[in-house]
Amino acid sequence: MDARPSKSAPPRRASAPRNPERTRAAILNAAIAEFTSKGLSGARIDRIAKRARVNKRMIYYYFGDKERLYISVLEEIYTAIRTAEIGLNLTDRNPTDGMRELIEFTWHYFIDHPEFLSLLATENFNRARYLKNSRRIRELHSPLIGMISDLLKRGANQKIFRPGVDPVELYISIAALGFFYLSNRYTLSTIFSRDLTDPEQLSARGQHIVEVILDFLAPRPEGNPRPASIQP
Amino acid sequence: MDARPSKSAPPRRASAPRNPERTRAAILNAAIAEFTSKGLSGARIDRIAKRARVNKRMIYYYFGDKERLYISVLEEIYTAIRTAEIGLNLTDRNPTDGMRELIEFTWHYFIDHPEFLSLLATENFNRARYLKNSRRIRELHSPLIGMISDLLKRGANQKIFRPGVDPVELYISIAALGFFYLSNRYTLSTIFSRDLTDPEQLSARGQHIVEVILDFLAPRPEGNPRPASIQP
Amino acid sequence: MDARPSKSAPPRRASAPRNPERTRAAILNAAIAEFTSKGLSGARIDRIAKRARVNKRMIYYYFGDKERLYISVLEEIYTAIRTAEIGLNLTDRNPTDGMRELIEFTWHYFIDHPEFLSLLATENFNRARYLKNSRRIRELHSPLIGMISDLLKRGANQKIFRPGVDPVELYISIAALGFFYLSNRYTLSTIFSRDLTDPEQLSARGQHIVEVILDFLAPRPEGNPRPASIQP
Amino acid sequence: MDARPSKSAPPRRASAPRNPERTRAAILNAAIAEFTSKGLSGARIDRIAKRARVNKRMIYYYFGDKERLYISVLEEIYTAIRTAEIGLNLTDRNPTDGMRELIEFTWHYFIDHPEFLSLLATENFNRARYLKNSRRIRELHSPLIGMISDLLKRGANQKIFRPGVDPVELYISIAALGFFYLSNRYTLSTIFSRDLTDPEQLSARGQHIVEVILDFLAPRPEGNPRPASIQP
């Protein structure tokens, strides 16, 4: 109604104008939140703009379209976890300690980064259609496998790990035991009438995962093979 | 469906008109396919009607709206897996055999029913908002837990399973090791450059899961605690 | 502001509801008007809906999208002129009379149907991209060429027309002399400071066109070739 | 443009920075191309900037807005053809030769300058709304009419042209026979299944136009009026 906007109340912005980096980051963060909570087809460009306190047009200016914004989000979150993993520096530890740390790190990373779980669920729902179009992603993951291989090798040499364990298979199991629990806790809590989000439950789950993986890695006692594996 | 197609016959339909049960079933199956491949927000009522060869209006006639149709789909697929599990009749087998059978059944059920994985992913994405509104679901799952409890108890009594294992925690791990591998195989295949859908990979994964779970269930050898669990 | 729409004034509609043919026709006529005045890229689906007093969604229901609506418009106007031409029944007249009638009909059709001129201008601007995709168009135009060929043949036999005139080339000239004058009258009026839309100007132009074409068709007088064509 | 591309050179531009004239010309040429191929409402400021290798803001700096840029384009192309016509120097030739040269020049100018045809089509589509706002345009066209009047007068005096021919009407016909053929060749080729763009067709059309116009200009043979013009 009033043509003269009052001096005292200019609308606050998350990104100061004329600050491209901040604008871009604000959009990216808003997009992570939106895609996390709504998925790809459920996400709304309008809401992302509002969350980022940015003109909708800017999203297209910086990212092209919804799809490429989504791909940027994927690259962002994958880069984040792989970067954090490298910071673990497991190569200096004894194999068991190192393995336990990796397991616990993974578990806590999943707990602390629900957006990672959610976005991966979304992307797998789409059969990784968008991830496949990302160039930056491919080379990102070999350090992780390298670290795990190193632990397994040293552990086998010291006879504290069984030999012949495949690092990819193992990592998938480490991730699976935590990822599935967390990403599916909503239906699981409902059908089993147990609140899996409860801190005690989470803590117990963490120990369970460590135990399951380390039991699997333990070498078979000589002359005393596990009953489980000698079933006819 | 019609064995005698006459010349003047109108185009065949999945559901003969004036056959309520068949119409309802056709809609439900079409909805399962659509929600599986597109998710909740991505699913289109129009496409479901087309898939079911049914007038769009019929969906509202039989199911009320999109949300209630989706809930019916959830009830349908949960009923299917729990019914199949009861058919296993594990109570007559020795604990190790029974456990292995349950693990393998679960793994193969997941492989054979991608709609189950996909719909659960969708529902968990929505934090089980719709499942919670279903009355039929709650009582469906206790037989499964009952069966697992029975196996664990008998195994512990015979000293072939370690004592004190929680049946819900265990089932979650059994499911996790297969579910995560399958539902996330698209991103995993991409980032690790390995085709996880390959039949050999699937077979190896099945054996891996059995081994991981049975290793965990194996009792600790007396005087020979696993190195893994005694790390300082 | 008022949530209760008053009984007395339900918005009038051009097309009664539940009358598909009328709805379709209303949309088509509105589209002709809109594409005529704004062109393809300037036309607005919203305005067409408003003109047709129809819900915007109905346009997509009946025509698919803007492009297919535009193609339907093209088919409509081409069908109209070719149908009108067939009604001329020139085959019963003497060649000169028949030719004059065709010329005058064409001239007056152009005057009376500015939408025809405008839509053809639009379509040629797009290099007939859309016309080429129309199946219904191709066979529409041979009757016209057939009629002209008949006139030319009879005229040549009676020695009142020169022989060897190509009917397509001739029709293009007949159309050109009227079409260009009318479609370009706006810039021509401006640059030559003469109101070409004035009825007297239009009438004079009609006579001019007849004269130009019939002069061209007249056979060369024996031993008296036209000076124009023997210039060194 | 630059003959000595140095190694460290920044990407070449159509307009070197800080060179106002070149920048302006680059924009104008890019605008001609864009308006020619897309029309007024279809033209995009962004694309013009890209074509001109110039910052979008510069267009506003030099031309004010899209509309004024478009008007500048119109002025440019009209100036070009009228300037070329003056170069013909018809006043020194005999009337028939002069007329034939004017006809052929016009025909070839249209063939060689599709942007002229296209932009006039666009402008007439808008009923010359923008041309009317141009001051520079009005006085541009009298030399052409002067030249035609001179030819007609001399021809009539020498009895090789019929008397009383209106120079504006005649020029419109000369232009019409070529302009319509070329600007509408896309739909005409489609509906008559004949490739009007073919060089042979173009050549035949040129001869046809000359013949039609010169036939019309030829004086009526005494005592032998053309049959065409004595119809009751």
Next chain:
DNA sequence: GATGAATGAGTGTTCATTCAT
């Protein structure tokens, strides 16, 4: 003179749902 960043009002199109028969 020149530029990257920012904006608000559209654009064509889609969707779940309801109406009338």
Next chain:
DNA sequence: AATGAATGAACACTCATTCAT
């Protein structure tokens, strides 16, 4: 029980134009 027609609220994306430097 079954159907074609109709609706309004979104939705992703675009555009000419302006701001700040």
